[in-house]
Amino acid sequence: MTPSPIPIIQMANITKTFPNGVVANDDISLTVWEGTVHAVIGENGAGKSTLMHILYGRYQPDRGRIRLRGEDVRIESPAQAISLGLGMVSQHTTLIPALSVLDNIILGNEYAAFGILNRAGAARRIETLAKQLGVELPLHARTETLSVAAMQKAEIMKALYRGAKMLILDEPTATLAPQEADALFRLLASLKSSGTTILFITHKLREVMQHTDAVTVLRGGRAVGERITRETYPEELLALMLGQRTAGPSVPLSEEAAASAPYAGIYRETEPPETPPSPVHPLPWERGPQSEMLGRPPQSEFAPETSAALPSASAAVPLLEIRELLVLNRRRSPAVQDFHLQVSAGEIVGIAGVDGSGQKQLAEAVVGLSPIERGQVLLDGAVLNGLSVERRLQMGISYIPEDRHREGLILDFTIAENLLLGRQRDRRFGGGWILDLKRLAQLGDRVVQEYRIRAGGGDTVAGTLSGGNQQKVVIARAMEGHPRLVIAMQPTRGLDVGATEYVYDTFRDARTKGVSILLFSLDLDEIFALSDRIAVMYNGRLAGVLPRAQATMEEVGRLMVNG
Amino acid sequence: MESEGISAIVVPLILLTLRQTTPLVLAGLGGIFSERVGVVNIALEGMMLIGGFVGIWVGQSAGVLAGALAAILSGALTGSLHLFMTQRLKMDHIISGVAINLLALNGTTYLLRKLYVMAEPIRDASVPTTIPVGYFIALTLSLPFLAHFVLYKTAFGLRLRAVGESAESVRMAGLTPIRLRTAGLLISGMLGGLAGAYLALSQVGRFSDDMVSGRGFIALAAVVCGRWTPLGAALAALIFGFFDALQLQLQGVVNIPSQFLLMVPYVFTILAALVLRPTPPAALGREEETEG
Numbered sequence: 001m002t003p004s005p006i007p008i009i010q011m012a013n014i015t016k017t018f019p020n021g022v023v024a025n026d027d028i029s030l031t032v033w034e035g036t037v038h039a040v041i042g043e044n045g046a047g048k049s050t051l052m053h054i055l056y057g058r059y060q061p062d063r064g065r066i067r068l069r070g071e072d073v074r075i076e077s078p079a080q081a082i083s084l085g086l087g088m089v090s091q092h093t094t095l096i097p098a099l100s101v102l103d104n105i106i107l108g109n110e111y112a113a114f115g116i117l118n119r120a121g122a123a124r125r126i127e128t129l130a131k132q133l134g135v136e137l138p139l140h141a142r143t144e145t146l147s148v149a150a151m152q153k154a155e156i157m158k159a160l161y162r163g164a165k166m167l168i169l170d171e172p173t174a175t176l177a178p179q180e181a182d183a184l185f186r187l188l189a190s191l192k193s194s195g196t197t198i199l200f201i202t203h204k205l206r207e208v209m210q211h212t213d214a215v216t217v218l219r220g221g222r223a224v225g226e227r228i229t230r231e232t233y234p235e236e237l238l239a240l241m242l243g244q245r246t247a248g249p250s251v252p253l254s255e256e257a258a259a260s261a262p263y264a265g266i267y268r269e270t271e272p273p274e275t276p277p278s279p280v281h282p283l284p285w286e287r288g289p290q291s292e293m294l295g296r297p298p299q300s301e302f303a304p305e306t307s308a309a310l311p312s313a314s315a316a317v318p319l320l321e322i323r324e325l326l327v328l329n330r331r332r333s334p335a336v337q338d339f340h341l342q343v344s345a346g347e348i349v350g351i352a353g354v355d356g357s358g359q360k361q362l363a364e365a366v367v368g369l370s371p372i373e374r375g376q377v378l379l380d381g382a383v384l385n386g387l388s389v390e391r392r393l394q395m396g397i398s399y400i401p402e403d404r405h406r407e408g409l410i411l412d413f414t415i416a417e418n419l420l421l422g423r424q425r426d427r428r429f430g431g432g433w434i435l436d437l438k439r440l441a442q443l444g445d446r447v448v449q450e451y452r453i454r455a456g457g458g459d460t461v462a463g464t465l466s467g468g469n470q471q472k473v474v475i476a477r478a479m480e481g482h483p484r485l486v487i488a489m490q491p492t493r494g495l496d497v498g499a500t501e502y503v504y505d506t507f508r509d510a511r512t513k514g515v516s517i518l519l520f521s522l523d524l525d526e527i528f529a530l531s532d533r534i535a536v537m538y539n540g541r542l543a544g545v546l547p548r549a550q551a552t553m554e555e556v557g558r559l560m561v562n563g
Numbered sequence: 564m565e566s567e568g569i570s571a572i573v574v575p576l577i578l579l580t581l582r583q584t585t586p587l588v589l590a591g592l593g594g595i596f597s598e599r600v601g602v603v604n605i606a607l608e609g610m611m612l613i614g615g616f617v618g619i620w621v622g623q624s625a626g627v628l629a630g631a632l633a634a635i636l637s638g639a640l641t642g643s644l645h646l647f648m649t650q651r652l653k654m655d656h657i658i659s660g661v662a663i664n665l666l667a668l669n670g671t672t673y674l675l676r677k678l679y680v681m682a683e684p685i686r687d688a689s690v691p692t693t694i695p696v697g698y699f700i701a702l703t704l705s706l707p708f709l710a711h712f713v714l715y716k717t718a719f720g721l722r723l724r725a726v727g728e729s730a731e732s733v734r735m736a737g738l739t740p741i742r743l744r745t746a747g748l749l750i751s752g753m754l755g756g757l758a759g760a761y762l763a764l765s766q767v768g769r770f771s772d773d774m775v776s777g778r779g780f781i782a783l784a785a786v787v788c789g790r791w792t793p794l795g796a797a798l799a800a801l802i803f804g805f806f807d808a809l810q811l812q813l814q815g816v817v818n819i820p821s822q823f824l825l826m827v828p829y830v831f832t833i834l835a836a837l838v839l840r841p842t843p844p845a846a847l848g849r850e851e852e853t854e855g
Binding site for chain 2: 082106115
């Protein structure tokens with residue numbers, strides 16, 4: 001399919017900074033040709049959604065211009081976007097569950113005479129449109145009774161009913177089963193053949209390769225590449241998405257490996273991993289409350305070590321065992337399935353995978369935040385299924401959540417109060433029925449010192465700290481609980497090089513003390529820098545487990561993309 | 564003989580029921596138009612008080628119909644105040660409602676003394692003629708159907724209901740949520756003011772301290788029991804009105820403490836909440852998400 005030579009959407013130098021200081025879009029330009037299917041891809045936080053919401057008038061850019069069919073336009077509201085022929089299907093449905101499908105479709109553009117709705121007339125019009133596209137919709141059903149796929153069809157019909165010629169879809173397949181996604185793409189193809197231009201967001205490369213004409217890659221708020229789909233290949237797109245990460249304490253590029261890699265300069269081979277010493281000394285939780293502190297993590301530069309032996313935690317029972325795990329997402333479709341994994345004491349297992357492959361649900365199932373539908377999670381041979389989060393914390397699991405602002409910290413609380421969260425019944429931390437404020441203050445001050453948190457003391461309010469120091473509080477809390485197993489979700493996301501290195505040192509130090517870490521990261525360099533073994537998730541399943549010594553970035557990347 | 568005896572009891576009871584139901588239906592519909600656009604409205608009580616006071620005040624010099632009109636306008640103004648506090652100042656809806664109720668109660672009590680310079684009893688805050696109760700009963704019997712039609716059969720009503728479910732969806736559909744909320748609150752206030760006008764200008768022809776005495780809250784209970792629908796709320800109001808009338812009729816006749824019958828609406832509401840599990844509009848009382 002040759003794209004017709006008319007640029008229908010042109011966005012130039014779009015910049016958007018949110019009030020909280022996050023630069024979501026940084027000088028992004030994007031051109032979409034009429035009658036094509038165009039994908040915008042990138043990792044979480046790359047700025048895809050923001051860009052689409054700017055196009056639809058939901059957000060206003062700080063800078064930049066938008067042209068539709070060659071004419072400069074200012075799109076100040078969705079109403080204006082609609083009148084310009086744009087339609088949008090949001091990631092989370094904007095259909096109102098309590099209304100009928102018909103009412104949702106006509107809302108704001110009602111078919112009415114003297115203000116009185118002509119529902120029959122509207123239904124006929126929609127049915128005609130639907131028939132042309134081969135779509136079936138229960139127009140009179142309450143929207144909340146529909147499946148996600150059906151809701152999406154309704155959203156598309158809503159846009160088309162308003163005469164949309166350009167359709168924006170924000171991660172349309174994120175919540176669909178594969179067959180449903182196929183049906184969606186068939187619908188999009190028939191829309192395309194009737195002249196509609198389609199712009200959709202995804203991070204699934206397979207969809208890009210199979211269903212688009214062109215693709216724009218975003219990373220960190222910038223556009224880093226625009227390709228004609230048939231002139232590119234998944235590995236190139238993945239490389240663009242992940243970027244050549246230079247930040248972080250990863251070891252230098254081995255020239256040999258770089259030269260032999262097919263996309264030299266994109267993938268870097270790292271040094272073999274260090275050897276974690278066996279946990280011969282008493283495990284942290286077995287020691288007294290005052291002596292168990294992890295101490296100051298080593299200040300020395302991380303020196304790459306040799307040999308790739310696994311920690312010799314020779315216990316017959318692995319510390320963590322996950323058996324045939326099935327976890328459902330909120331839509332009750334599988335987010336994690338047939339997943340199995342074992343983690344030994346003193347082992348760091350990195351979980352790699354494209355964003356949204358089920359990492360969050362897997363982590364939450366272990367911690368106890370998501371219910372386990374089928375299968376088992378065992379800690380040291382004890383079944384965790386059904387146990388409360390509190391109980392699991394007591395058993396030695398600690399959690400570093402992905403979003404430190406929403407899940408990790410209460411920003412209005414002090415550092416010391418944040419450290420107490422989840423351990424408020426533990427007297428060693430100053431908890432109990434009545435808070436032991438003195439002990440809590442001591443804990444706060446000590447943690448501030450030991451973890452080198454840039455703050456006046458434990459009574460500093462968490463919200464006033466920088467991102468890196470906030471993350472140190474989250475990590476300190478996880479480590480202070482004498483954990484046996486740390487579930488770390490993207491522990492260095494948004495941190496600078498120094499803070500990242502600090503986190504790595506803390507993890508390595510914990511490993512030498514026999515602590516196991518399940519490390520979820522979207523950053524392959526991070527996975528490679530820390531892991532003893534690397535497990536790859538694809539579509540909620542385990543695509544493979546590789547010992548660090550034998551793993552290459554290419555292979556892990558391939559598993560991430562193709563399963 | 565026998566049938567005469569029954570009708571001697573039943574007919575006054577029916578009439579009294581209608582009289583007691585009227586303010587509940589009017590205010591209840593007011594509650595629906597506010598809550599259906601997503602604004603919690605416990606300010607109905609205050610709207611009725613202000614409406615009643617203004618109705619009498621204007622009614623004394625300009626006639627009772629002008630008084631009723633003024634009451635409606637005062638309700639719209641009170642509704643605007645609630646709108647301003649909840650939408651512009653992002654104040655909690657309950658707190659704004661309580662503030663309006665306290666303002667209305669103490670303000671009217673104060674003004675009654677100030678304007679009518681008198682102690683006991685409050686004779687002069689009255690109008691010489693009253694609006695026939697029949698007018699209001701006619702409204703009570705017809706307005707629920709009209710409100711039902713507006714909410715479910717017109718484009719305007721669809722939009723009002725939509726904004727109470729999700730302002731964000733409404734915005735994405737190309738509409739302006741705040742305009743719809745303004746419309747809902749103005750209608751709500753007008754109905755609340757009208758309910759107050761009924762109490763002051765029609766039922767007794769006089770304004771006295773705290774004369775609404777909780778009817779605004781009972782009306783809100785009717786809204787909840789009626790699942791936020793005009794016809795359902797009207798039915799609930801009718802049931803409450805009936806028990807209120809029964810309570811009045813039985814006073815001195817039967818030995819049930821009147822307080823028990825006064826509790827009926829609230830007991831009924833709790834039962835309805837248990838049995839019907841009414842779901843409020845999804846965006847009720849919630850602040851709209853803004854950019855970022």
